[in-house]
Amino acid sequence: MDEFADLTAFLSVTREGGFRGAARAGNTSASRLSDAVRRLEARLGVRLLHRTTRSVTPTDAGARLIERLEPALGEVRAALDVVNGFRDRPAGRLRLNVPVSAARLVLPRVVSPFLAMYPDIVLEVDAEDRFVDVLAGGFDAGIRYEERLEQDMVAVPIGPRVQRFAAAASPAYLARYGRPAHPRELLTHACLRGRFASGAMPAWDFERGGKKVKVEPKGPLIVGIGATTELAVDAAIAGSGVVYLFEDWLRPHIERGELEPVLEPWWPRFSGPFLYYAGRQQLPAPLRAFVDFVKSMQPWDRGEPG
Numbered sequence: 277m278d279e280f281a282d283l284t285a286f287l288s289v290t291r292e293g294g295f296r297g298a299a300r301a302g303n304t305s306a307s308r309l310s311d312a313v314r315r316l317e318a319r320l321g322v323r324l325l326h327r328t329t330r331s332v333t334p335t336d337a338g339a340r341l342i343e344r345l346e347p348a349l350g351e352v353r354a355a356l357d358v359v360n361g362f363r364d365r366p367a368g369r370l371r372l373n374v375p376v377s378a379a380r381l382v383l384p385r386v387v388s389p390f391l392a393m394y395p396d397i398v399l400e401v402d403a404e405d406r407f408v409d410v411l412a413g414g415f416d417a418g419i420r421y422e423e424r425l426e427q428d429m430v431a432v433p434i435g436p437r438v439q440r441f442a443a444a445a446s447p448a449y450l451a452r453y454g455r456p457a458h459p460r461e462l463l464t465h466a467c468l469r470g471r472f473a474s475g476a477m478p479a480w481d482f483e484r485g486g487k488k489v490k491v492e493p494k495g496p497l498i499v500g501i502g503a504t505t506e507l508a509v510d511a512a513i514a515g516s517g518v519v520y521l522f523e524d525w526l527r528p529h530i531e532r533g534e535l536e537p538v539l540e541p542w543w544p545r546f547s548g549p550f551l552y553y554a555g556r557q558q559l560p561a562p563l564r565a566f567v568d569f570v571k572s573m574q575p576w577d578r579g580e581p582g
Contacts, residue, residue, distance in 0.1 A: 279319070280352070283345060285312035286324060290342055291414045294332045301400065346414070366561035367396035373410050374419040376502035378549055379403035381524045382419065382435035390569050397562045405502030406473040410553075416563045417553035421546070431550040434570050440543045441481065442523035444535040449515045456518075459489040459542055466517030467493035468508040470501040480520045482542035489542070493518075548576070 285298070288309065292298040295306035317324050324338035334342060374383065379401060391399060402415070410418040419434060443462075456462055459482040471477045477498070482489045495517045499508045505521065512519035513534045519526070523543065529535040551570055553563060 279316075282312040282316040282319075283349065285309045286316055286338075287342065287345060287349065287414070289313060289325065289332060290334050290338065365396055366394060366565045368560065368562045369398045369400060370417075370560075370562035370566055371400045371402070371415045372417055372419065373402050373404070373408050373413060373415040375405050375549075376403045376505065377405075377522055377525065378419040378435065381522060382549060386434070386570065386573070390566065393569065394562070394565050397565065399566075403502070404473075416560060417551055417566070419549050419551055421549050428555060429552040430555045431552045432567055432570055433548065433574060433576070434551040435548045436524070436576050437548045438545055439548050440523040440545050441520060442526050442540070442543050443480070443518055443520045443538040444512060444526050444530060445518045445538055446513055446515045446534065447536050449512075449517065450536055450538070452515075456539060459491050459539060462491050462493045462518060462539075465493065465495075467495035468497045468499070468511055468517045468519045469493070469495055470505060470508065470520075471498055472501050481544050482539060483544040484542045488544075 285308075288298040288301065289295055292301050295309050298309050299306040313325060322337045323335050324341060326333045326335055383401065387399065387401075391397070408415070408418065410416075422431075449466075453465060456465060459480070462480065467480075469477055477492075478501075479490045479492045482491070497508060497511050497516060499505060505525075508519050509521065509526070509529065511517065513529060518538055519535075526535060530537060551567065553559070553567070559567065
């Protein structure tokens with residue numbers, strides 16, 4: 277069991293990119309994880325990690341070990357999870373990878389009642405907007421939109437089934453610069469853009485009466501989508517320009533009068549997110565409980581945004 281714990285520690289360090297991140301994720305100390313990796317390296321007689329003051333990366337030997345270890349430990353966890361079925365209630369850790377928008381707009385409705393129903397489950401959520409292979413990243417499941425789902429994954433609806441992107445600006449900005457009547461008029465406005473970690477800067481899509489319009493406006497601020505999205509909202513409230521984001525994200529600010537809708541008849545609709553996971557027959561008990569819980573919450577709404 278000590279060797280199993282050291283192997284698990286090694287995988288955690290490589291998955292989190294360092295000892296401190298792994299310590300936070302595993303609710304332990306970096307020194308304890310470092311000792312575990314040193315014991316493993318001494319036992320195997322080979323260095324597994326390159327350590328610098330800025331990064332921790334696997335050596336060639338470490339990378340080869342990870343390739344074989346991930347599926348092997350997955351089988352061990354699955355075997356141990358069989359015993360979980362004999363418990364009165366499921367227990368264990370459930371790791372989810374989700375976009376920041378889902379962490380903000382979808383999970384708040386789910387997390388608290390789920391944890392209340394399953395107090396022996398520890399839910400770990402990583403929120404980021406880059407494309408992640410959930411299995412390779414050590415996650416049990418993720419949340420993603422339909423256009424980014426792999427075909428071999430099982431997908432369960434989670435969150436509103438219809439959403440809209442919305443454009444908004446502060447009353448002061450609109451009073452000073454006017455209210456655009458057509459999406460192309462945004463080309464003459466200060467617009468607050470977002471950029472994915474990949475470097476892609478998505479255009480702003482609009483639709484009305486079957487007519488679609490795509491614009492790529494310019495403006496004084498570009499934020500990283502996800503991590504710094506809220507900065508664009510704050511800038512819009514302060515009067516710096518027009519923001520384009522999930523309607524549910526902007527709705528509280530609109531209702532408080534901090535922002536006003538822009539081009540609302542043109543706001544495009546799109547299908548809501550899905551919880552997705554590998555299509556295997558034997559799900560870990562925490563994931564199975566979460567899937568059943570999410571299914572029990574359907575329908576989320578009647579298909580109406582906002």
